[in-house]
Amino acid sequence: MTKPPSDPAxxxxxxxxxxxxxxxxxxxxxxxxxxxxxxxxxxxxxxxFALRMSGSVTLAEDVTQxxxxxxxxxxxxFDPSRGTLPQYLLGMTRNRVLxxxxxxxxxxxxxxxxxxxxxxxxxxxxxxTVAQDDPxxxxxxxxxxxxxxxxxxxxxxxxxxxxxxxxxxxxxxxAAAQLIGCPVGTVRSRLNRARALLLEKLQxxxxxxxxxxxxx
Amino acid sequence: MKCQxxxxxxxxxxxxxxxEAGLRARAEAHTARCETCAARWLAQRALQARLQxxxxxxxxxxxxxxxxxxxxxxxxxxxxxxxxxxxxxxxxAARAARQASPGVPRWGWLAAAxxxxxxxxxxxxxxxxxSLSEPSSKEEMTLAVPAPALPALPVVITPxxxxxxxxxxxxxxxxxxxxxxxxxxxxxxxxxxxNNEFVPLTLAVDERALENPTLVRLEVPRAxxxxxxxxxPVHGDREMVNAEVMLGDNGVAYAIRVVR
Numbered sequence: 450m451t452k453p454p455s456d457p458a459x460x461x462x463x464x465x466x467x468x469x470x471x472x473x474x475x476x477x478x479x480x481x482x483x484x485x486x487x488x489x490x491x492x493x494x495x496x497x498f499a500l501r502m503s504g505s506v507t508l509a510e511d512v513t514q515x516x517x518x519x520x521x522x523x524x525x526x527f528d529p530s531r532g533t534l535p536q537y538l539l540g541m542t543r544n545r546v547l548x549x550x551x552x553x554x555x556x557x558x559x560x561x562x563x564x565x566x567x568x569x570x571x572x573x574x575x576x577x578t579v580a581q582d583d584p585x586x587x588x589x590x591x592x593x594x595x596x597x598x599x600x601x602x603x604x605x606x607x608x609x610x611x612x613x614x615x616x617x618x619x620x621x622x623x624a625a626a627q628l629i630g631c632p633v634g635t636v637r638s639r640l641n642r643a644r645a646l647l648l649e650k651l652q653x654x655x656x657x658x659x660x661x662x663x664x665x
Numbered sequence: 666m667k668c669q670x671x672x673x674x675x676x677x678x679x680x681x682x683x684x685e686a687g688l689r690a691r692a693e694a695h696t697a698r699c700e701t702c703a704a705r706w707l708a709q710r711a712l713q714a715r716l717q718x719x720x721x722x723x724x725x726x727x728x729x730x731x732x733x734x735x736x737x738x739x740x741x742x743x744x745x746x747x748x749x750x751x752x753x754x755x756x757x758a759a760r761a762a763r764q765a766s767p768g769v770p771r772w773g774w775l776a777a778a779x780x781x782x783x784x785x786x787x788x789x790x791x792x793x794x795x796s797l798s799e800p801s802s803k804e805e806m807t808l809a810v811p812a813p814a815l816p817a818l819p820v821v822i823t824p825x826x827x828x829x830x831x832x833x834x835x836x837x838x839x840x841x842x843x844x845x846x847x848x849x850x851x852x853x854x855x856x857x858x859x860n861n862e863f864v865p866l867t868l869a870v871d872e873r874a875l876e877n878p879t880l881v882r883l884e885v886p887r888a889x890x891x892x893x894x895x896x897x898p899v900h901g902d903r904e905m906v907n908a909e910v911m912l913g914d915n916g917v918a919y920a921i922r923v924v925r
Contacts, residue, residue: 476739479739479743481736481739481743484735484736484739488732488735492726492727492731492732493724493725493726496725496726496727497723497724497725500723500725501723506728509727510727510728510730510731513727513731514731514734514735517735517738518735518738521735521738521739522738590718590722593715593718593719594718594719594722594723597715597716597718597719598719598723601719612716615676615680616680616713616716616720617716617719617720617723618720619720622677637673637676637677638673640676641672641673641675641676644675644676644679644709644712647712647716648708648709648712651712651715
């Protein structure tokens with residue numbers, strides 16, 4: 450006895466790509482629920498890439514807003530056969546971030562002290578995951594994270610983006626190469642060089658961390 | 666595996682994201698023999714751990730006001746969609762429409778732009794070419810007109826004129842005077858004073874009257890010539906000087922010159 454075709458159990462689950470395409474189509478038609486779903490699924494990727502590339506909360510928020518506004522106004526240009534929606538969004542985000550960084554030629558490094566507008570505070574870094582009852586652990590981890598952030602932001606843009614895409618956003622080499630528009634070998638060589646620079650930078654920072662821990 | 670290949674694949678080995686079959690085993694075998702590469706692999710693994718820690722600490726979402734701003738844009742989209750007859754965006758239909766009737770292809774627009782540019786350049790070239798055959802400026806047109814010059818005149822003596830006409834006194838007639846040296850000086854002075862250029866007697870020149878002018882030779886007092894404006898010395902103004910006057914067809918004296 451076969452199950453009726455209307456049974457949801459028999460219908461194949463929509464893939465993530467199809468879900469994105471359907472949600473986008475409904476959002477373009479003005480469906481608020483579809484937009485909320487799309488935003489909840491994909492805004493994090495956009496925002497995190499912009500934040501890691503720029504080090505500025507303000508810039509990352511502006512980029513996220515710009516990218517989704519562009520998606521709402523010209524989302525009909527998205528072609529699922531050419532790639533997934535996250536790749537499409539990441540491509541727009543990358544272009545927007547590089548444009549702003551090239552234009553401004555500066556970035557706001559994260560500050561450890563609290564209260565500065567547009568900067569990611571220490572508490573925001575530690576709040577989601579760190580236990581609050583171990584201040585030494587908090588401080589040491591915070592300093593490590595801050596050191597990595599500064600080291601990443603100190604990289605040249607073409608090295609920084611491969612580190613962010615491949616090591617932080619966990620994209621494959623092929624996906625990163627397609628996004629950047631270069632061969633896979635170029636991504637690999639840039640990543641090698643970028644990691645060597647990061648290591649050099651972090652090794653010079655390491656003695657400061659040890660001194661801080663010793664004081665406490 | 667050699668050190669160079671190990672170096673090239675180090676980031677992959679440390680991140681363990683994309684490891685082809687057998688790569689890890691070959692890398693471990695190499696690091697067992699090469700302490701330098703083993704140390705590098707260890708350092709890269711530590712770096713990878715710190716990067717993962719950093720990634721975990723920065724998995725954040727944008728602030729709520731970003732969503733609020735985007736909702737305003739969405740509301741605008743809804744207003745457009747609510748208007749009767751407003752186009753509802755259908756991704757599949759839009760794609761099919763693009764494939765079925767692509768409209769004017771891109772190369773068509775480029776060809777039209779190229780043709781327009783060619784026509785504009787041709788017109789500009791043609792205008793420049795035609796302007797070369799015409800006078801380029803008013804100044805050139807002005808300079809092309811030659812300055813009016815007094816025509817070469819035949820020497821004719823007409824007795825019906827009212828001017829004193831006398832035979833020119835030869836210079837040698839004064840030689841018999843006792844002060845020959847002084848006279849020679851005077852003669853030299855007179856010769857220096859004379860010139861062959863006509864001096865205009867009036868600015869109102871009638872070119873038609875001067876088409877067939879008459880030249881009259883006569884003897885006039887030096888003082889009269891000085892009064893007319895000829896550049897002659899004032900002393901000896903009572904002395905008579907030979908002169909030629911240019912008369913037009915209308916009888917008007919237009920110019921005069923002193924002759925030897």
